[in-house]
Each structure stands twice: as C-alpha cells, then as structure tokens.
Amino acid sequence: MTLTTKALLKSLWVFHLSTGSCNNCDIEVLDCLTPRHDVERFGIKLAGSIRHADVLLVTGSCNRKSAALLQKLYKEAPQPCFVVAIGECSLSRGIFIHSYNCPQPLDALVPVSAYIPGCPPKPEAIISGVLKLIRKVKGKR
Amino acid sequence: MDVLFTGLYVLVFPGFLTILVLGFFSSWIERKVTARVQYRKGPPLLQPVYDVVKLLGKETILPKRGNPFVFAAAPLLGLASSSIVAVMLMIQPLVASSFVGDLIVVVYLLTLPSLALVIGGAASGNPLASQGVSREIKLMLGYELPFLIVVALAVYKAGFRIDLEGLSGASAPLSVSGVIAFIIALFCVQAKLGFPPFDVAEAETEIMSGTYIEYSGPLLAVFKITQAVLLFTLPVFLITVFWGGIRFVGLDIFWFALKYVVILVLIIVIKNTNPRIRIDQALKFFWGFCAGAAAAAFGLAVAGNVFGIAWL
Numbered sequence: 001m002t003l004t005t006k007a008l009l010k011s012l013w014v015f016h017l018s019t020g021s022c023n024n025c026d027i028e029v030l031d032c033l034t035p036r037h038d039v040e041r042f043g044i045k046l047a048g049s050i051r052h053a054d055v056l057l058v059t060g061s062c063n064r065k066s067a068a069l070l071q072k073l074y075k076e077a078p079q080p081c082f083v084v085a086i087g088e089c090s091l092s093r094g095i096f097i098h099s100y101n102c103p104q105p106l107d108a109l110v111p112v113s114a115y116i117p118g119c120p121p122k123p124e125a126i127i128s129g130v131l132k133l134i135r136k137v138k139g140k141r
Numbered sequence: 142m143d144v145l146f147t148g149l150y151v152l153v154f155p156g157f158l159t160i161l162v163l164g165f166f167s168s169w170i171e172r173k174v175t176a177r178v179q180y181r182k183g184p185p186l187l188q189p190v191y192d193v194v195k196l197l198g199k200e201t202i203l204p205k206r207g208n209p210f211v212f213a214a215a216p217l218l219g220l221a222s223s224s225i226v227a228v229m230l231m232i233q234p235l236v237a238s239s240f241v242g243d244l245i246v247v248v249y250l251l252t253l254p255s256l257a258l259v260i261g262g263a264a265s266g267n268p269l270a271s272q273g274v275s276r277e278i279k280l281m282l283g284y285e286l287p288f289l290i291v292v293a294l295a296v297y298k299a300g301f302r303i304d305l306e307g308l309s310g311a312s313a314p315l316s317v318s319g320v321i322a323f324i325i326a327l328f329c330v331q332a333k334l335g336f337p338p339f340d341v342a343e344a345e346t347e348i349m350s351g352t353y354i355e356y357s358g359p360l361l362a363v364f365k366i367t368q369a370v371l372l373f374t375l376p377v378f379l380i381t382v383f384w385g386g387i388r389f390v391g392l393d394i395f396w397f398a399l400k401y402v403v404i405l406v407l408i409i410v411i412k413n414t415n416p417r418i419r420i421d422q423a424l425k426f427f428w429g430f431c432a433g434a435a436a437a438a439f440g441l442a443v444a445g446n447v448f449g450i451a452w453l
Contacts, residue, residue, distance in 0.1 A: 035180040051354065079199070
C-alpha cells in the first residue's frame, strides 16, 4: 500500500448525491456528521465540490433524469474515487423496482465499492459501511 | 558559509519547513477547537498532513474551457507569497534583518494569496467559480481599506517607522487606539483567511466551494498548504505590528506562543459563533463600521500625540 493510499483512507472526503431518494437516507448521512457520531474523528468530511471528493455517496433509486447526471458526476470525480450506495433504493431500487422510471440499478451505471443496506440505514450502519470500504481497499492494494 | 546559512534560514528554520509544520499544527488546532466547541471529538493531530498527502496522490483535472496554465500557476503564486511573508516576519527577530519599507512589502504580499484565488477561480471557467471570484474581489476591496488605515495607525504610533523592526519595537498595545486597531485588524484577518462570517467567496452550501470548485489533487493541496501557512502568518503579523512584536530571547518565546494561541483561539471563536453574511453586508461592515472605527482610532492616536496623553 502506497503512502498516498494510506493517507487517502485516513481522510475520505465525501460528496453526497441524492438520485431521487425520499430524503430519509440523506438525513441519516447528515446524522453521521453530528456531535453524537462525529465522523470527522476518522478524517471524513463533506466536500463542497465533486473535484474535492474521494467518496461519492449515492442515495435514491437512480431515476431516468438523475442517472445521466450521476454518470457525468462520476466522470468528473478525480481518481481514485469510490462509490458507496446507501439505502435500499440505491442497492436494488427498493419499492421502485418495477417502476417505469427506474430502469437500472446503481451498480449497472457506475462501479460501486460498498453497499450499505437499510431503509434508511442507521448512522452506525453507515459508519460501519465506510469502515468496510476502508478494509476492502486495504486488502485489495 | 553565508549562502549555506541563508539557505537554512529560508528553507528550514524559520523558513518554509518550520512554517509548514506550524501551519499544519495551527490548522489542526483550528479543527480541534471547532470540534470541541460543537461537543465533538475532532480529528487526530496528523489530519492536515493526511489531507495534503492524500491530495498529492489524486488525479489533477485541468479545465477544458478555462486557461489550464494560469489555473495551475495561481496556487503556486499564493503559496510563494504567503511563505515569503512568513519567513520575513519570523527572520526579523532572529537575525535583526529588517530593511526600510519591508512593512509595505509584507502588506502587498499578504494580498497576493487572495489575488491568487481570484486568478485561479477566474481561469477555471466555471460559472460558480466566477461568482466566487466576484465576491472575493468585493471582499478584498472591503477589508483592504480598514486594514491599511490600521496599519498606517501602527506606523504613526511607531514614529513613522515603516520597517518591521521599528514597528515591533515601538508598538504600544496599551492604548485605546491601539486596542481598537487590533480588533479591526483581527476582523480583516478573519476576512483574509476566508473564515466565517466572511466565507462568501467559498460558500460550500450555496456556490459549492466557489473559487476552489474546479481544483483537484495536488493543486488543491497547494491551496490547503497556503491556507495553513496563512493561518500561522496572519496572527504573527498581528503580533508583530499591533501587539508588541516578537523576540526570541528567554521568556519572550513563551509570551509569543501565548499571544499566538490567544489570537488563534479568538479567530476560531469568531469563526464558530457567526453565520455567513452576504457580500453586501460584508462590504457595509468593512467600509462603514470598520473603516469608521479605524479612522476614529487614528484621530484618537493623533490627539494623544498632540496633547501628550499616552493612554489614547
């Protein structure tokens, strides 16, 4: 594992994208930044622009309009950039699986590194998902 | 030997390397105190180093529609000017190397990091960045006026000395005008650092980091280093000009550290207790309240000098 990868795992800046979620997962993501859970102690913080991000947090069911934007945004991110799917909708489209409006799941659109199930997932589940992502990258490289 | 020592002064102590370490340390203090104010635990000590090392390993994306050359050169301009200021401020008490007019050089160089932001943001060709650029220029116009008035006040009180040695030797903080000047300068420093309530140019929530929006990888790392260096340099500038100067002898080192920590904590507390203000409010604040108070302080200083009242 190179030095920059080591540093990367200690300072994951996340960019938070909702592809048509009901906002419940988004609230849980923001919960992780509150004093009770405080993910900044792991170096995780919200980035304002996708160019600063290391992790793309995706919530929601990837509907027709936002799927194209999601792919564009993934191309705009500087590599290495990991995609984390949060919530049932972004994992499997949830209750919208038979909807005309959600033709493809997230991992058919962009490569996904970690999945965090739940409707919505607890903040603890999101933190443990990020830790799993870190372990996965450590093992892979 | 002289060349060797000059090289050591510039690159190691009190030059770039020391300032880098102290800047990272201050930026850690900033994040940690912010976290403690919000009842959080906060990041570990090496977090600023992790951030920068990580950014050095990321991909650099140059804008297609902007000017890639200027885009890449702007952060280096900011880093170079802020480190030169830091070295000038730190080397003056060490080897008493001060020349007439170095205060003017320092004041000019302190505007360059903001100017680098303006140039870099404008070269990125992003509409949100240009929004941030416009705000940064207005903010600069705003805070430079009271800043120059209070610096002129310090020069006046030091008996028209425009070298750092004369200023740090003669500045009298224990006077009404001196205290007002220090407070106004603190507000200007807050705006120079781009901290809330004056972070309109890089408002993350409304214009997505504004001027920084297109920066990624090593270029963003250079901006982060510049911010860390500025977070060290600007309080040192305040101490040199408005609060009795710096001397690296005996107990004075302790006093310098104490003053530095007090200023840093003041900046962090202002940062954490104020919401972002709009650019027109910032302009009104600087041109109205700050410039007025600075001019009044200048009047007090002149009156004190003419009538021989020391505490004015």
